[in-house]
Amino acid sequence: MDEKLDRSRELLVQALGRQSSFWGLGKTAGEIYGALYLSPDPLSLENVAARLGLTKGNISIAVRQLEQLGMVRRSWQRGDRRVFFEAEGDFWKIAQSFLGLRHKPEFSQSFAMLEESVRLAGEAVRSAEREQVMERLGSLQEFYRLVDSTVELLLSATPEKMKTMMEMISSAVAGIGGAAERKNLMPAEK
Amino acid sequence: MDEKLDRSRELLVQALGRQSSFWGLGKTAGEIYGALYLSPDPLSLENVAARLGLTKGNISIAVRQLEQLGMVRRSWQRGDRRVFFEAEGDFWKIAQSFLGLRHKPEFSQSFAMLEESVRLAGEAVRSAEREQVMERLGSLQEFYRLVDSTVELLLSATPEKMKTMMEMISSAVAGIGGAAERKNLMPAEK
DNA sequence: TAATACGTTTAGAACGTATTAAACGATGTA
DNA sequence: TACATCGTTTAATACGTTCTAAACGTATTA
Incomplete structure (x- = not known):
């Protein structure tokens, strides 16, 4: 029953x-x-x-x-x-190893290709079009770098710290997001 | 050429x-x-x-x-x-809409199933096994809630704020991660 | 040794997804 | 009107992935 x-x-x-x-x-x-x-x-x-x-x-x-x-x-x-x-019962551990073993390598691969792409563009003859391309590649690189830093941070922390970090982030709505509490998102722990 | x-x-x-x-x-x-x-x-x-x-x-x-x-x-x-x-050139915008349109719905669906699962377990006859199950479901729920809060936070912020947030996180290594700089991860902007 | 109970590997079947080629409808042009 | 040029839809195909069923190797038991 x-x-x-x-x-x-x-x-x-x-x-x-x-x-x-x-x-x-x-x-x-x-x-x-x-x-x-x-x-x-x-x-x-x-x-x-x-x-x-x-x-x-x-x-x-x-x-x-x-x-x-x-x-x-x-x-x-x-x-x-x-x-x-x-x-394994610790989801933070799992999330971490998943991030490191699955996402990171794939991410690094693309990142390397992007860098090579930048290098090649740099070697091309100067032209308005080249500048266009290099500028866009630059923005993409900046984005990648920031994501990469975050990933590394998450990977280098212990699962416990990782959890703590997330909790800090989650409770930081008022100071940063500004819209979250207006939308009644993120209800307090019940 | x-x-x-x-x-x-x-x-x-x-x-x-x-x-x-x-x-x-x-x-x-x-x-x-x-x-x-x-x-x-x-x-x-x-x-x-x-x-x-x-x-x-x-x-x-x-x-x-x-x-x-x-x-x-x-x-x-x-x-x-x-x-x-x-x-669209703004990757933060893209990341956001991707999170909202792709991940969130899928996530919510699983979350709802989890809640229903918890409800069912609560209705089952008391037993050691039920307690086991409920405890595990509880941990999973806690994890989901935290992830959910974070997602909502990211979704409710403007892309600009979102970027700022990531930057804050990325530069908070010393205070939180503790291992990142030892491992020489997260090099400063060059 | 023979027989049994495992986990793994493998070739093939089944399935879903991505892609094509062609038909179609709509919109402009002679 | 006839014709050409679009973007979209559709049915068929190609492709990769997942799953099965069976063979296999190994360890254990009688």
């Missing part, structure tokens, strides 16, 4: 599957994470597969992604040669 | 195509934006298609996305019934 609890679980699994897919991990990865996150104890590969109605092979691959991102750990139990998985 | 300038352009187009794809817009959308961004004047549909080696129909669809995200505007010229496109 814990049908309600099952539906609760199922809904969260779907929610995380959705988010996961949105952020470029597969839907499955998010669902796996969700299942593990709500399970009282670690789950075996087959168990996860059964819950989500997927194949072992499928889970095997997806779970590796999750491990690499630090979202899932594997564990063992004496006298049982199965592998068990459990979810 | 502005081959260098062409290569510079091409490289930026590729960089933005890459980023665009990474962020869930098509590669094409980013490439279109890049082409427009570096062009001194607005480009016609066919012109863009020719530059990127794609079809009119393709561009027509992709450019609509970009318009909806506020990344591209269309313009006209007297005595010419062609439509021209030009890129």
Whole structure:
């Protein structure tokens, strides 16, 4: 008679599957994470597969992604040669490793290309058009640099500090945003 | 003899195509934006298609996305019934509308599902397992709320304020991060 | 050793998305 | 009116990704 609890679980699994897919991990990865996150104890590969109605092979691959991102750990139990998985519960840790492992490299790649682009433009013959291009490339670079600084900041802080930072930012509305409280956004913790 | 300038352009187009794809817009959308961004004047549909080696129909669809995200505007010229496109140059504006139009709705959807999940768990029969679930759902909710506040803050600020905010954050390393300058991250503006 | 229970790998099927080519409607021009 | 030039829509195709089913290798048990 814990049908309600099952539906609760199922809904969260779907929610995380959705988010996961949105952020470029597969839907499955998010669902796996969700299942593990709500399970009282670690789950075996087959168990996860059964819950989500997927194949072992499928889970095997997806779970590796999750491990690499630090979202899932594997564990063992004496006298049982199965592998068990459990979810990392600290979302700040996860956000950080995701930022560092997924976004940062992709970002750096584009940034490098932008720099090369700037270099090439600098080597082109002087012309009004070249100035146009260089100016625009310059703005883009400035933007990139600022985003990059922020990313680095987030990456260099401990998860705890990261959380604190976000809290500071979130409560700084009055001083900076000015419109947030007028719109009745950001309600106080209830 | 502005081959260098062409290569510079091409490289930026590729960089933005890459980023665009990474962020869930098509590669094409980013490439279109890049082409427009570096062009001194607005480009016609066919012109863009020719530059990127794609079809009119393709561009027509992709450019609509970009318009909806506020990344591209269309313009006209007297005595010419062609439509021209030009890129929005303010990245803060773009980041904001992207956050609001793409991320926020998706985020809200998952958040609503999470809340429903919490509700269901609350209705389940009391048990150790239910407490487990509710506690985890609670942490997740807390995380979501904090992220949500931050998003709302960013959305409610003007692009200019948003930029200022980021600058403040980026220069606040010493006080908060503590590790960033040790790691020689965040070099000063050169 | 043989048999069983795992997790992983692989080739192929299924699926969704991006792209094309062609048709279409609308708008201007001879 | 006939014709040409646009942008858009549509049906078909190409492409990449995800998932499955089966084979495989390894470790454990009898």
